[in-house]
Amino acid sequence: MTRSFIRSPLMTFVFWLVLSFMTLFPVWWMFLVSVRQRVDLFGTPSFLLDVSRMTWGNYQAVLSNPTFQKYMINSLIVSTSNAVLVSVLGLLAAYAMSRYKLVGKDNIFFWVLTNRMAPPAVFLLPLFLMFTLWFRVGDWSLFDTRLGLVLLYCVFNLPFAFWLLQGIVDGIPRELDEAAYVDGASTFTVLTTIIFPLAKPGLAVTAILTWVFAWNEYLFASTLTSVDARTITTGLAEFVTVTGTNWGQLAAVAMLTLLPAALVLALVQRHIVAGLTFGAVKG
Amino acid sequence: MRNSTTGWLLIAPTLFILFITGLLPFLYVLVVSFFDWNTFAVNPDPHFSGVENFRRLVFDEAFLYSIWLTLKFTFFVVTSQLVIGFGLAKLLSRNVPFKGVFRTIHTLPLMVAPIAVGATWRLLTIPGLGPIPHFLQKWFDVSYILSRFPDQAFITVVLMDIWHWTPLVTLTLLAGLSNLPREPIEQARIDGAREWQIFWDIILPFMKPVLLTTVFIRLMDALRTVDEVWMLTGGGPGAETRFIGLHIWRVVFPKTDYGYGSAMSLLALYMTIVICWLLYVAMTGMKDNKQ
Amino acid sequence: MSEHRNGFLPINTNTFDRVFIAVVLFVALALLWMRFIEPFAPLWIATVISLVIGQWIVRKG
Structure with a gap:
């Protein structure tokens, strides 16, 4: 040849x-x-x-299983809340970074990004202790709650949203909000009427990607939940260890787990590579 | 410039949440690692024990072995992904019909949940059901049983990671190659340079930032691989694929030996940071190489 | 604080980098000491050595 x-x-x-x-x-x-x-x-x-x-028997069996339904609903709630939360907070933070003079800006930016790089296994133990010992009121603690997972997923999703949205807010011309401020608009008005509408496409990408990352997460979910707040990924792992040999149903659960990623793939394909390398490489 | 107090207010929630979920656990783990704290011990309350946890740790063969496995795994996956990814990027850098579709397909593994990747590969490798053991037996007369042969388990885990993450390397390098300047290469060709000289003297230096980032990202991800390995081999056979993250999570965690587990977590973090930093320095920082 | 200096280290560093290097060396030496040398010499010697080296790196590196 x-x-x-x-x-x-x-x-x-x-x-x-x-x-x-x-x-x-x-x-x-x-x-x-x-x-x-x-x-x-x-x-x-x-x-x-x-x-x-x-x-389609395997899918029917899985989808009609109440435990699995609960896991799936948990996953949906946690991922969606987390995606919304990090998109909103990320947008606010990105706006602050882009438009205000903040002392130590570069260091803050760097520190925020390092959070995404940290190996999760290292933080399991302290987070478990914090969730069970510190954040508790009477019988209630943050352990095994969906709220706990939503907060926890911020550790990798918030830096990501922050970074992605900063590029987008930087791309919105400064003159637009300056003009609005001259007309006497408040920061809130500027954010809702100028920044938000212009950042919408970027926000959509942010929300979709962070949603998938939260949906895919396993290690935190498996350690910091026990019964009530288990997610679909932990369900998939349990399928192997508990029921052992029901491969058909295992495959069905795994298909359901990877389905969202496959569905949104075409929408956000261009941003995935840039996102995973923090913009060092344009996709 | 607007009043910076408003700016701080806008960024405050983000910093607060990351402080709680990122910085606080780190400080906590740092403190606890110097304590003897085991909830099932005779004395369940934490009490200061100096460096005793670390002293135990450096003689803990299981822990040291898991570190060695992690390093071995990381070395194999990062180098093979880099070589394969670069080769593929060179082969694929042309424009072809349906390139967008191909790229989308190629991106799929990056978005799939690691735990689902593990499940996928498990279905490929179960004896009796999976095609890999079946055809290895039929064509090469090799008996392939992950739960019995450590080498097979290790190689399969490496292959799985290659399947999962090579697309990232390929796609980043494709992006890098497409930004390559045309003139110096053509000039070198006219001057009669060999292909490998062009590759070594022109393409590599231009690709350096992209390569560095890619290696970096892959390195950090490989060092913390847990989910898919857990799903595929469960760390076995024995402890032959129990990487450091898996070791902390499966072995130390259930024992409620919090002080010792913290020391181990901290050391894993130390290792990750030092390796990444050494690589960074080796590839960018030398004074002689600069300018 | 973040000025780049030409010290003896083979890389360009600022103060933060040098403190970081000193801490990394401190931890590495202490761990290796505990594994291999502690039967013959107590750990505080390693601490003193690391502190001296660390001081030297931060000042002159």
Whole structure:
């Protein structure tokens, strides 16, 4: 094979095709397991979907399971509240960073970002102790509450939202809010009538990405909840350790877990790489 | 410039929450690591014990082994992802039809929950159900059982991480390559430079910032890998894939030995910071290399 | 505070960097000491050595 042949557009296309196949294959296999009947699971693996023997039974079993419903609702509530919270707080902080002279701005910015980089396993123990010992009123403590998880997910989502939104607020012309201030508008009015509408697309991206990050989180959820506030990712892990061998249902839960990511992928694809590298690389 | 008090008020909630969830746990873990505090011990109250926890820690073979495994894993995944990612980026940097669709597909693993990645790979590797053991047996007569052979478990975990994170490397390097200046390369070609010389003297220096960031991000993520490994192998067989995060979470946490666990967490953090810092210095900071 | 100085260290550093390096070395030395040298010499020697080195790095590094 000559160099020019490898570099030809046709070969590039073929490479992309092979690569996409390799990327999708494990997910495709999981989908197959989730829609197959138990008897078809074992024996020689077949990579094709036999529509006539397909079943949605695993999904029905999972979705009608009350424990799992609770996990799913918890996940939805926690992710959504967290995404809204960090988007709002991130926007306020980004606006402050962009428009005000604050002492030690660069250091604050750097410190905020380091929070996202911290290894979560390191903070499990202190957070567990804080949640059970410090933040408690009588019988109630922050441990095993959805509120606790919402606050906790800020540790990685808030720096992200802050960073993403700062770029967006910086892009809004300063003259617009200056003019409004001259007309006697308050900071609140400027934020709601000028910054918010102009930052809307950016806010949408922020909310979607932070939502997915919160939805995907496992380690904190598994340690800082026990019964009431468990999320779908912990449910998935329990499926392996508790029920053992029900692979069809495991695959169905895993499919449901990765579904949101797959759904929003096309919407935010451009921002994912930039987001994961903190803008050092434009996607 | 507006009144900066308003600015501080706007940023205050963010700083407050991050103080509670980020800085406070760090300070707390720092303090507790110098205490003997085990709720199930004879004396369940915390009492100061100096560096006793750390003294125990440096002789804790299980802990040291998990650190060694983490370093091994990190080294393998980061280097292989860098090589594969760079190769793919070079091959894919051309414009082709449906590039947007391909890129979107390629981004998928980055967004999938790590725990779901683990589940996916588990379904590929279960004996009797998964295609990997089946075809390895059929074509190469290799018996592939993750729960029995440590090397297979380790390699599979590395492969899973490559599947999961190589797209990030590929996509960042693709972005870097597309910003490469055309003229110096063409000039060098005219001057008769070899391909590897062009690569070494022109492409690499231009790609340095992108490469550095990518390595950095990958390094930090690899050092804290927990979820997908837990799902795939459960840290086993034995403790052969029990990386440091997994070790803290599964072994130390249930024992309620809070002082000791804190010391271990702190040391894991220390290791992460030092490795990242050393890499940063090695790649950017030398005085001789500057200017 | 953040001025870049030309000290003996092979990298350009500001005060924060040098304090950081000193702390990192302090921890590393103490841990290694506990593992390998403590049967022969008490830990406070390591502390003194680290403090001296740390002082030197912060001042001259």
